[in-house]
Amino acid sequence: METATPAQRRATRPRADALRNRERIVAAAREMFVQHGADVPLDEIARRAGVGNATVYRHFADRDELVHHVLLSVTDRVASLAEAAVAAADAAPESAFAALRDFAHDAVDERIGALCPIISESLDPHHPELHAARVRIEGVVEALMERARRAGQLRTDIGVGDLMVALGQLTRPLPGTGGCLLDFDQFVHRHLQLFLDGLMAPARSPLPGHPATLEELRDKAH
Template identity: 75%
Template sequence: METATAAQRRTPRPRADALRNRERIVAAAREMFVEFGPDVPLDEVARRAGVGNATVYRHFADRSELVHQVVLLVTDRVSAHAEEAITAADADPSVAFDALRRFVHASADERIGALCPMLQAAFDPDHPDLVDARERLEAVVDGLMQRARAAGQLRTDIAVGDLMVALSQLTRPLPGTACLNMDRFVHRHLQLFLDGLMAPARSELPGASATLEDLRQS
């Protein structure tokens, strides 16, 4: 019986140039989905990536598969920012909220809000890859918030869902090309929002704090 190792040796690895092309396509798709939405023509994605149309379809069978990879890319990058912030908070708990602040601004640069229209596209949101990425993101953001809360720097009536809703809304592209100039206000408005998260709280929030499970059920 052939061993797994032997089978792996028989399976050709993707060439380095093929991997680079795939990465360029996903990066270009992310940029164009942010600018124009997930229905942008794939021919335009190929042009932005500097590859031929056939190369796009060689790597991605259809639009939903490409959207899937873009969602994974953004989610994983945001999780990595949260993990870096946790490392900083663990090294010095007194800067836990500053670490949270840096995470939020870094996530804004990833344009996490652009995922919202993508998630309405025709692809499986319960695919194991996406579930794993989502659970990793939830866990690390919650861990980061717990550290800021334990340091007495984050108000106690805020949950992960509250943070992610605000981050998604403030970084979601506005319809119309004329609205692209609004991007320059994103970090300014995020800073105002973050100031409102600091402890001690200056007002009582209406309703209950939102978890990501609450958001999925709504």
């Protein structure tokens, strides 16, 4: 069995500066998509990232591939936030709802709602990487909510889909604002806190319908 030489391994391993450039492009694209929508010129994204246009195309063949990786980056961060919240809830079960609340406030800062129109237009929802990302998020957020239920702090008629719909809707820019509403963050977190207060047990009133699942929401969307 042949073993690759150190020179061969270096040749096939992405250089650290190339990885940094890729991360900067993805971060810049996310910011620009949230602020200006899917049609923002790629050269503007390159300028925001501090790289040349050729560097963008060296990493991403086209806009759709860039959008794909922006979504994977966002879902990875949201899932990591939820995993950290689960660990916090396990460490202090009496504070399970506080861990859920902190996760929700951190997650809305990812602005997934502002990205949803771009995602629905550009991406294949059945792509294996996107499917795996959804499964990961759904599983870990459900685990977090289950901790809060067991602590008697989360009402029992709420599903993962209910929470994720709220996070998405709260981060969609208001019509006519172009995503540039002054001090938008303060309204997002204020209204999110009102929603979270409604999730706490004991419930003030029964909810119509049934808890939403992400699978059901995907089926209705397609």
